[in-house]
Amino acid sequence: xxxxxxxxxxxxxxxRVLNLMIEKLREIHGNPSSIHHLGRSSRNEIEMARxxxxxxxxxxxxxxxxxxxxxxxxxxxxxxxxxxxxVNTIITSPIEHHCILHTAECLQKYNGIDLQLVKxxxxxxxxxxxxxxxxxxxxxxxxxxxxxxxxxxxxxxNITQIGEICREHGAYFHSDTIQTIGHFPINVNNLNISFLSxxxxxxHGPKGxxxxxxxxxxxxxxxxxxxxxxxxxRGGTENLHGIIALGKALEIAINELEERKAxxxxxxxxxxxxxxxxxxxxxxxxVQEDPFLYTVLSVSFPPGPKTELMPLALDxxxxxxxxxxACSSGSEKGSHVINTIGELKGHKTIRFSFSHFNTKEEVxxxxxKIAEMFELVS
Numbered sequence: 001x002x003x004x005x006x007x008x009x010x011x012x013x014x015x016r017v018l019n020l021m022i023e024k025l026r027e028i029h030g031n032p033s034s035i036h037h038l039g040r041s042s043r044n045e046i047e048m049a050r051x052x053x054x055x056x057x058x059x060x061x062x063x064x065x066x067x068x069x070x071x072x073x074x075x076x077x078x079x080x081x082x083x084x085x086x087v088n089t090i091i092t093s094p095i096e097h098h099c100i101l102h103t104a105e106c107l108q109k110y111n112g113i114d115l116q117l118v119k120x121x122x123x124x125x126x127x128x129x130x131x132x133x134x135x136x137x138x139x140x141x142x143x144x145x146x147x148x149x150x151x152x153x154x155x156x157x158n159i160t161q162i163g164e165i166c167r168e169h170g171a172y173f174h175s176d177t178i179q180t181i182g183h184f185p186i187n188v189n190n191l192n193i194s195f196l197s198x199x200x201x202x203x204h205g206p207k208g209x210x211x212x213x214x215x216x217x218x219x220x221x222x223x224x225x226x227x228x229x230x231x232x233x234r235g236g237t238e239n240l241h242g243i244i245a246l247g248k249a250l251e252i253a254i255n256e257l258e259e260r261k262a263x264x265x266x267x268x269x270x271x272x273x274x275x276x277x278x279x280x281x282x283x284x285x286x287v288q289e290d291p292f293l294y295t296v297l298s299v300s301f302p303p304g305p306k307t308e309l310m311p312l313a314l315d316x317x318x319x320x321x322x323x324x325x326a327c328s329s330g331s332e333k334g335s336h337v338i339n340t341i342g343e344l345k346g347h348k349t350i351r352f353s354f355s356h357f358n359t360k361e362e363v364x365x366x367x368x369k370i371a372e373m374f375e376l377v378s
Contacts, residue, residue: 002318003362008151008179008296008353009322014204017249021206024244032238033227042240049247053211056254057196058187065212065230066243070178070199071099073212074145076234077174077195078103080220081143082111087172088140089114091131095124095337096147100176104145114138118146122341123287124155128165135169142169143194147176148184152337152351153286154296156180163192172218178202178210179293182253183261194218198250200242204355205249209242260356265294267354271363272297278371285341285349296353303346304374310348317369322351 004012024045030038032046047061054061067073078100081087090104094117108115116138119130126146135142144166149156159175166173174195177186182203188196195218199210214220214233222228226235253260275282285298306313311323323335338349352366 001365002320003358003366004320005352005354005358005362005366006320006322007355007358008202008351010201010207011204011355012357013206013245014249014252016252017205017245020248021241021245024241028240032240033229045244046238046240049243052247052251053198056186056250057181057213058189059213060216062231063188063213063216065214065233066238066246067210067212067234068208068239069201069210070097070176070197073178073197073199073210074099074174074176075103076212076223077197077214078107078143078145080223081172081174081195081218082107082113084220085143085172085218086141087113087143089116089138089142090145091116091118091134091138091142091171092145093118093120093126093147094340095120095150095152096145097151097176097178098336100145100147101336120340124150124153124285124337124341125287126157126162128161131162132165132169135165135171138169138171142171143174144171145174145176147178148180148186149177149293149296150286150337151179151296152335153298153341154293155286156291156293159193160191167192179295182250183257183293183295185257188213188215200246200249203249203253205246206242209239209246211246256356261294263356264354264358267358267360267363268294268297270360271352271366274363274367275299275370278367278376279374283344283347285338295355296351298349298351300344300347300349301374302344306373307346307348310350310373313373314350314366314369317373319366319369321353323349 028042030042032042050061050064053064104115107113116134119127146157148159163173172194176197178199181198194215196213201207222233224235281302283300301307314321
């Protein structure tokens, strides 16, 4: 048996999305920029997907642009804000995804922007007083970039409050919502937000396609120059079938949101209770009371025979989980998120992340293997 508990890294493709992709791959192959029938048919499919995304987050279709995924969308927001909007200060946090932190560091090195890291409490929450203080001291135009939910520990940021703080201080606000799109209701009409990022493979769509919401108040130049696709904001022939699949996956995710949430929460809480019963001194990282990212359970395991090698031991046992973000799982420095919030001496963090495809039977299988690792089998 093999159990997949790494859905924060990527989710399996929904069979309905796969079937639609296969159907469209067979039927439609025209270049969306061509003016003939096949081209127009392809263009229509893209615009229908754009409408789906826009409706899902309360945006207008003119504010949605398709990209290759979350990393490009986040780069798009930060780099265009500096280049086109005159931003010279970026405020972010030390526990953001690396595609935010490394992009901000690049802008600091090559564009001379002032990079500020807001303080985080031990549960991974933004300390709002420090954010306000940094905004008050910032000189020139400022962009605040803070993720909606942390991909490693599941702590949720109050993006409504952050947006209002940014409004009060005249700052732009970008949020990486890659872990929350399709899992939480998000309406940009209720948020003071300039940019928002999403990625299909986090809500059971394909890899290699995502989107960025750009508030229509922000006038940007093309991020990628070329043939003028995406209303001249991103050159290059569109990932037609990926975009179609993204739209379908998001439509299904929104329609089934509450049903999926209930099932995932049930599995997550079942595993959490089993861990507490089975492993003495087990701890959990991040906020554990609503609101939190219910797809993620970050577990701090106590010292044991296989604690240090747990990711490998789990894999050998048939359990797919991770030590943190999949994008930095091979780093010798370990997780920058766990290093920031602090980890108990000798403990090892494993992130289990769930989808509605997971079951309590899979949890039972995993717990049996974990108990064996800690030599707790009677």
